[in-house]
Amino acid sequence: MISTQDWVDTRRLWDYDQMGHVSRPCSVAIGLGSHDLGVADIAVDLYERGMVPLLVFTGATSPTTRERMPRGEAVHYRERALERGVPSSAILVEPRARNTGENIRFSRELLENAGVDVASVLLISKPYEERRAYATARKLWPEVEIVSASSPMTLDEYVDSIGDARLVIDMLVGALQRLLVYPEQGFMISQQVPSDVADAYERLCRRGFTSRLLRDVQEQNQDLSQTRR
Incomplete structure (x- = not known):
């Protein structure tokens, strides 16, 4: 009870858990993989508003997402974004990460290998994971500005x-x-x-x-x- x-x-x-950040234009948006396709939807919304020129979706599978997202969280996020009209040229996929730290580290490596200059990141997570994602990114990627975002839900x-x-x-x-x-x-x-x-x-x-x-x-x-x- x-x-x-x-x-x-x-x-x-x-x-x-809510960071209370106001979304603003950033170098890239990174959507952290989870069971929640709302993360992909928020990423698309921000892209459509001109907040970012590029989306990165990161995440493999977990026991809670394996059945719902058998091709991997990042891949399903990409498919959602494509369905909503985002061009494939504006999406990068990082399919290996299995925790928040790996989400950040592998996304950073992906962007560096792609030659993307990153000064700021719109970091998109589930609503109750905003602060955890922010704290992890600040530890692992301290030289960039982190702006937290999530679905505007009560x-x-x-x-x-x-x-x-x-x-x-x-x-x-x-x-x-x-x-x-x-x-x-x-x-x-x-x-x-x-x-x-x-x-x-x-x-x-x-x-x-x-x-x-x-x-x-x-x-x-x-x-x-x-x-x-």
Whole structure:
């Protein structure tokens, strides 16, 4: 049973995950692979608005996308963009990445090999992954400006699109955990987590929304006063 307090806490995490960036013209847009074809749609929208001259779609497959996107996330994103009228000359595909770090590293290598001069990136992800994607890109590609983007959805709209409220909460809890522990492992830059967001995360963990936690660090949740600094 999901309580009223659970939803209050979930909204705190959802709001924190949004970077609040205003889209502006950039050298390239990079769409991070996932189960969500909305990432490709936002990339196309930005291209049609003249925000970028080039789209990069990055992603292989995962257990959650293998059946829905058997040819790979980036390939399916490209097909979606082509269906919507983007010319193939404006799309590059990176089909190997299996995590956010690889999304960034492999996309950077692809653009360098293609001779594309990149000063700024519109980084497109699922709504609750904006901050994680931004922090990872800032760590691995610090010399370029990163502008975050995602589908303009409310939490309620996103839950409706997934069709599983508990899974959405679990995903948000898992995303916040990674923001807490990954900087110490060198995977992303450190970002300040407000105390109300950290408290909401702890309550949701205690309430059992833990299926997306990294198990080898789950015990650290008992001492987050040190972990989140």
